[in-house]
Amino acid sequence: MFLLIFLLQLSPPLNVQVFDTPNDKGKSISIKWKLSPDDSVLSYYEVFRTTDKKHEYYSRGIVLRGLNKFDDSTQDGEKYWYKVRAVSPTDFADSEPLGPVISYAQWFHHKRWNALILGIVFCGLVLWYIKKAKHGGSLFIRKISGLEAVDDAVGRATESGKPILYLTGLSDMSDVATIASLSILGRVAKRAATYGTPLLVPCYDPIVMSAAQEVVKQAHMEAGRPDTYNESKIFYLTADQFGYAAGVNGIMLREKPGAVFLQGYFFAESLLLAETGNSIGAIQIAGTPATTQLPFFVAACDYTLIGEEMYAASSYLSKEPTLLGSIKGEDFVKLIIIIVISIGILLASLSSFGILKTSASNFINWFSGF
Amino acid sequence: MAEIIGIWVAAFLTLCIFSFLYKDNPLYKFAEHLYVGSSAAYMLVYFYFFNIKPMLIDKFIAETGLARWILIIPTFLGVIMLLRIHPKIGWISRWSIAFTMGIGAGIGIVAGIHGYILPQTKATFLPLFIKGDLIQSANNIILVVGVLTTFLFFYFSKEHKGLLKPPVKIGMAFIMVSFGASFGYTVMARLSLLIGRIYFLLHNWLHLI
Numbered sequence: 400m401f402l403l404i405f406l407l408q409l410s411p412p413l414n415v416q417v418f419d420t421p422n423d424k425g426k427s428i429s430i431k432w433k434l435s436p437d438d439s440v441l442s443y444y445e446v447f448r449t450t451d452k453k454h455e456y457y458s459r460g461i462v463l464r465g466l467n468k469f470d471d472s473t474q475d476g477e478k479y480w481y482k483v484r485a486v487s488p489t490d491f492a493d494s495e496p497l498g499p500v501i502s503y504a505q506w507f508h509h510k511r512w513n514a515l516i517l518g519i520v521f522c523g524l525v526l527w528y529i530k531k532a533k534h535g536g537s538l539f540i541r542k543i544s545g546l547e548a549v550d551d552a553v554g555r556a557t558e559s560g561k562p563i564l565y566l567t568g569l570s571d572m573s574d575v576a577t578i579a580s581l582s583i584l585g586r587v588a589k590r591a592a593t594y595g596t597p598l599l600v601p602c603y604d605p606i607v608m609s610a611a612q613e614v615v616k617q618a619h620m621e622a623g624r625p626d627t628y629n630e631s632k633i634f635y636l637t638a639d640q641f642g643y644a645a646g647v648n649g650i651m652l653r654e655k656p657g658a659v660f661l662q663g664y665f666f667a668e669s670l671l672l673a674e675t676g677n678s679i680g681a682i683q684i685a686g687t688p689a690t691t692q693l694p695f696f697v698a699a700c701d702y703t704l705i706g707e708e709m710y711a712a713s714s715y716l717s718k719e720p721t722l723l724g725s726i727k728g729e730d731f732v733k734l735i736i737i738i739v740i741s742i743g744i745l746l747a748s749l750s751s752f753g754i755l756k757t758s759a760s761n762f763i764n765w766f767s768g769f
Numbered sequence: 770m771a772e773i774i775g776i777w778v779a780a781f782l783t784l785c786i787f788s789f790l791y792k793d794n795p796l797y798k799f800a801e802h803l804y805v806g807s808s809a810a811y812m813l814v815y816f817y818f819f820n821i822k823p824m825l826i827d828k829f830i831a832e833t834g835l836a837r838w839i840l841i842i843p844t845f846l847g848v849i850m851l852l853r854i855h856p857k858i859g860w861i862s863r864w865s866i867a868f869t870m871g872i873g874a875g876i877g878i879v880a881g882i883h884g885y886i887l888p889q890t891k892a893t894f895l896p897l898f899i900k901g902d903l904i905q906s907a908n909n910i911i912l913v914v915g916v917l918t919t920f921l922f923f924y925f926s927k928e929h930k931g932l933l934k935p936p937v938k939i940g941m942a943f944i945m946v947s948f949g950a951s952f953g954y955t956v957m958a959r960l961s962l963l964i965g966r967i968y969f970l971l972h973n974w975l976h977l978i
Contacts, residue, residue, distance in 0.1 A: 514882045521882070541928045572866065573873030609853060610866045638816075639808030645786070646805040652793040670959075694952035705944065707923045715925075730926040736890060737920055743894030744913055751896035766891035 409485055410436045411492035412444060412467070417481045417500045425475045425504030432467050432494065435485040439464075445484040445491075446471065452480050452498070461486075473502040513765055520735075525728030532720035538727050545684055545702035546712050549583075549660075552682045553590040556657030561681075562597035563587065564656035566647065566672065567611060568663020568687065569603045569640060575710070576688050577607055580663035581614050582713030582722075583686070587660060588618035592627060600633040601650060603643050608635045644668035648675045661685040661700070662709065665692045673699035686712060780974040783966060915943040 412432035420427035430446055441464040447456035448471065459471050473479060480498030484491050532538050556563045565587055567580045584600070591598040598615065602608035612633045619628040636646045648671060651659070659676040661669070661683065669685075669692040676683045677699045685696035686704030696703045704712055707729075714722030743762060750759035785800035829840050846865040853859045893916050895909040918940035921933060929937045971977045 511883060513887060514879060517882050517886065518878060522878070539927075540925050543925075571873075572869040573876065575874065575877045578870055578873065606850070606866065606869055609850065609862060610870070612853075613863060613866065635809075637805050637809040638812040639804075642804045642808030645801045648789065649793070649798065649801045649805075667955075667959075690947075691951055691955060694948035694955070697948055698952065711925050726925055730924055733920055733924055736886070737917060740890060740893050740913075740917065743890070744897060747894045748896040748898060751899055763891060763894050766887045766894075 409441075409487055409490045409492040411485050411494045412483045413494075415481075415483050415494045415497055417479075417497045419500060419502045420470060422505055422508045422510060425502050426473055428471050428473050428479060428481075428500050428502050430469045430471065430481055430483060432483050434465070434467055435492070437485065437487070440487050442486050442488055444469075445486055446481065447484060447493075448479050448481045450477060450479060452496070456480075456482060456496075475502050475504065477501065521728075521732050524731050525725050528728040528731070529721050529724030532724035532727070538720075538723045540711065540715050540723060540726055543704070543708050543711060543715055545686065545704045545708065546715050548682070548684055548702045549587060549716065550590060552658035552660070552684055553587060553594065553596065555682055556591075557594040557596045559657045561657030562599050562654055563591055563658045563660070564647075564651065564654070564676075564681070565598060565600045565660045566663065567600065567602060567607055568661075568665050569643065569668070570664035571604045572606045572610060574664055576664040577604075579710045579713055580686075581607075581610055583660070583662050583709075583716065584611060585614045585618050586713070586716045588615040589622050592619040592622035592624045595624070595627060597629075598632060599650065599654060599656065601636040601643075601647055602634065603636065603638055605635050605638075608633060640666060640668055644671045647672055651675045651679055651681070655679050656681050659683045661687070661696065662704070662712075663687065664689055665696075667692075670695040670699065676700070776973050780970055783970060914939065919943050 412435050414433040416431045418429055418431075420429045432444070435441060435444075443461045443463050444466070445461045446459045446469045448459050449456045460469060462469050469483075471479075471481075478499035478501055480496050481500070482496045483494045528538070553563060565584055567577055567584065568574075570577045572578070588598055590596075600608075600611050600615065602611060612630055615633055616625075616628050616630075619625050637643050651672075652675070656676075656679070659672075659681045661672060661676075662685070665672070665687050666689065669687070669689070673683060673685065673696055683700040684702045684704070685700040686709035687693060687696065688706045688709060690706070693703065693705060697705075710729075711726050714726045746755060746759035746762055750756045782800050782803070785796040786804075788794055789797045825840055825844060829837055832840075846868055850862045850865045853862045893913060895913060897906065897910055897913065899906045899909070918936045920940070921936050922929075922940035922944065924933075927933055968978070
C-alpha cells in the first residue's frame, strides 16, 4: 500500500477554504478542507501560513488525519496566506496557497437572532406597561409576604433601640441581584431614617459600597433627615468570602442588630450569616436568586424572598409606575413563555406519534439558534 | 521548622475560629480581625496584580492605536471614583456607578435570554407520552408539571386564589422539594469541609491519626 502511494504520489487536501472566523471577537482565521483521498495513510495535516506571499510559509499547527478544520490565532487587520499539507510517513503534498485573508471582530452574532427577537419583544412589552403605568393605568401586584415584613422589621429594631444590619450580597454592581438589593436598601434606609434607627451596611465590593452610600444618602434626603446620614456606617469590609463572613458575624455579635436583611447574591457563607443572625434573635428577611443558597435562608430566616420575588420587591415597596410597569411586563412575558412551552410540549408529543414531525423539529430548533 | 510553625499557627487560628461555637470571645475576635485585615490587604494586592497591572498598565504599554487609547475610558472612570474623597465633586463618581450598573443590566438581558430562557424553554419541550417507556413518560410529565406550576408561582399579577390556587400550591411543593434536595446535598459538602479541618488538626498537628 505504501509502495503504491509512493509510486502514485500523495493527494493534497481538497477544496481548501480560508476565511475569517464568523461570529467572534476577531483575532482568528478558520481553515477548512475536504479530506485528502489518501487520508487513511496520512499521519496528519499541517497548516502553514505567511504574512507575505513571497516569503517562506511557516507551520501553525497540525491536525490529525480524519479531521478537517483548524482555527488559527491572528492579528486583526493583517493579511495572511495559508496552505495545508497532507503528511504521510514517507511523503507530503501541499494544497494551493490561499489568501490574502484578514481577521476582524463581528458586531453581531448571526446565530443569535432568536435572542434579539425575544429581547425586542420582552423589552417592548415592559416599555409598553411602563408607559401605561405612567399614564395612570391601574396595575395590580399581589401581596408578597416577605415584603410586608420589611416595615415590621424596621419598626421592631427601632422599638428595641437596636440597629439594622443590611447585607447586599457578595456580587458586584454588574449583577442584577445587587441592583435589586440596592433598590430594597433604599426603602429600608428611608424607613430607618424616618424613625432615626441606625443602619449598618458592611460591603464586600468597593463599588457596591459607593452605590450603597448614594442610595442611603438619597433615602435620608427623601425622609427629610439629611443631617442623620452617616457615611461611615456604610463601609467596606473585605472582598474575601469567608473573611467577610467572619467580619459580619463579629458585627452581629457585638452590635446585636434588631433586624438583619440579607438581600443579594450569596454563596457558601449564607448559612454562617443566617445562623448567626438567628442566634442573636434578630428578625431576618432574606432574598436571593441563588437557588443553592435559598434552602438555608428558608431554614434560618423569618422571611425569604425567593428568586424573582426579590426583583419584584422593589417595585412592590415603592409602587412607582416605572417599576410596577416592568413587573407587569415581565408577567406578560411569563404568560407568553407558558404558552410557548405548552405549544412545544404538544408538538413534541404529536411528533413522538409521527405527526407534524418537521414542524416540531423546526419549532424546537428555533430555540437553539439559526 | 517553618512548616511546623505554619501548622501550629494554622491550628491555633482554626481553634480560635471554632471557639465562636461557644460564644464571642477575645480569641475569636483576634482571629476575625486578623482574617478580615489580612484578606482586605491581600485583595488590594490581588486587584493590582491581576486586574490593574495586566489589564491596564501592561496593555497600555503593549497595545497600539485604538486598543491602547480606549484604555483611557476605564482609567477615567476609575479615577473619578476616587473623587468621592472630596465632598464637593464627589457626585462625579456617580458616572462610574451608573456605567457599571448599565453595563450589568445590558449584559444581563442578553445572558438571561440566551443562557437561561431559550435553553430552559427548549429543554421543556418534552413528549408527555413515549411509546413503550412508561418511566420516561412519567419523568417528562413530572418535569413539565413542575416547570409550569412553578412559573405560575412567580406570576405576580393575580392573587393566588380561585383557579390559580391549586397549581400554585403544586408549584410551591416542587420548589420546596428542590430546596430540600439542595439543602441535603450542600450539607454533605459542608460536612466534608469540616472533616478536612478536623483531619488537619488530628493528623497534621497532633499526629493522632
